[in-house]
Structures are given as structure tokens and as C-alpha cells.
Amino acid sequence: MQDTTTDFSHVKPGDTPYRGEGLRDFFQYRDLGIAAATHGKVIAHLVRAHSAPEKGTGWHRHEADFQIVIMLKGWAKFMYDDKETLVEAGDCVHQRPGLVHYLFDYSPDMEYLEIVGPADFKSIDAPAPCAVPAPTPWDTPADTQKVDRAA
Template identity: 40%
Template sequence: MEPQETLRSGRQENANSPRYEGPLSLAKSLSAFALASGDAAQFTRDGPRADVEYRDLGLAAATNGRIGVKHVRAIMPLPGPTGWHWHDMTAHFVFVLKGSLTFRFAGIDGDIVVAAGSGISQPAGVAHNVIARSDDLELLEINVPAQYGTFDLAVSKDASQP
């Protein structure tokens, strides 16, 4: 007897039909199994900012580069605003584990503070500037795709808008 399938949660559109014939075997899975162990995934300074260190949680390898997740933590005080820049990606989500950081976004009035326990979906491709952060900042950063370009804008780091 075939198991009965019912939708528990998820997408609203076409909720009664899956996007692919499933369930899949592990060999045909759309992503690989990956366990991010604190013992195996070490922090490195392999990233764009010298004041933080990064720990790759293995999702880039598991998804063939479609999604990246990094654990990021401060290792020294923020030397000043990052400057206005944008990332060539289709999605960018930050979840703060400890501390806080303050953004400015092009087209959004005021400073946006993201504190521990909160997350932000950064508008993909929109210019932003990190103007402050706590010295104890730790966050998870989810990027689509895992590898992306960062492009600086030629405006004052202290400008309220680019």
C-alpha cells in the first residue's frame, strides 16, 4: 500500500502538487547531506572584512554553490563604516546570534538596527552600509548564490544615502 501524502506546510501556490516526483532517494537528492560540526568547521579570516572571521557551514558544497551559509563573528572593533556597497546575489539573509549591527539601505529612511534574536532579509542588489556593530557580534549569513561579487560605491562612507 502506497503511503498517503498530505501537505503539512509550505508553499501556497500549487500546494497540492509537488515541484518534482518524490520522495527522492539520497542518490537523486537535489542537495547533498551535510553536517556542520563545530569541531570540523573552523573559523578563518578568509573573507572580505579584516575585523571579523568566518566559518563556512558547508551548505555551498552541499548545494553545488546555490546557497552559502557562514557563521561570522567579530574579532576586533569595527574600524568605521564599511562604506556604501552592494552584492551581486539574488538573496541575502542575516540572523544575529549575539550583539547587534546597524545598517543603512539605499531607499530606506533611517538606521536599521538588527539585534540578537532578529534577522533581516537584505534587499538583493541594493546598496547598503554597515555603520556600527557591537564588538561581540556573531551572526549567520545566508547568501544565494554562495559565491558573489561585492561592489563599492564612490560616495562618502558617512553619507546617509548613496
């Protein structure tokens, strides 16, 4: 039996540019066409650093059934509940539904693949379970500005 609830999708790098319109203004997002192909069941996008971490994401949780982050380049530091976690290139993190977390630091070259279901998941502010370390300053004055990236 053929699945007719999803469509075939093939997105090449030049098909969808990185955009600043997303959950966080200090990141850029590249849509991979999965939300459209799955009719909203799942979203997959690439996320990359756009400017230096000043305050991070803040404590929050997602109303989602499934979420993974696969770090492609660089690194990011998260607080998951009260545990600091370094996520480096090659790492895969499954964020269980409702997990309270905070992305508070990342490298200028940070880029990750995020896959979430459903596509229209909600991000809900959450009370802080603990203090968060300060982000590491980027090395050069230019690094503290927006990262120069071709779309």
C-alpha cells in the same frame, strides 16, 4: 523523486574553525558546509567581530538572488539606503537584491548567520547615498584590539 542536485551536510562546531579569510578582515567566518552541499547555489556562514569597527564595510551592494542576516549575539548598525537600522540578537533581515548598504558599527560580541544565494555572490562598491554616523568606541582599550577568541 529524489533531489540529486544537493548533498546531505552535517557540520558540528569543531568541524570548521573560524577563519580570517573572508570578505572583511575585521570579521571572522565559519563555513557551515552549505556551499559545498548545494554545489554553489547557497552559502551559509557564521560571521563574528574580530576587531573594533574603524571604517566599517563601506557602501556596497551584492549581486545575489537572496540574502538574509540573522543576528545571533550582540548588535550591529547598518545603513540601508539612507536609513539607519539597529539589528539586535534575534532579529532577521532580508536584504533585497541590489540593496545599497553599509555596516558601520557593531558590538564586540556580534555574531550573525548569513545565508546568500548564489554562494559566489559579488560585493560591489556603491556611491554613498548619505553620511554615515561614527561607530561607538568599544569600552576598554583591550576592546579596540582584536577580540580574543579561541578558534
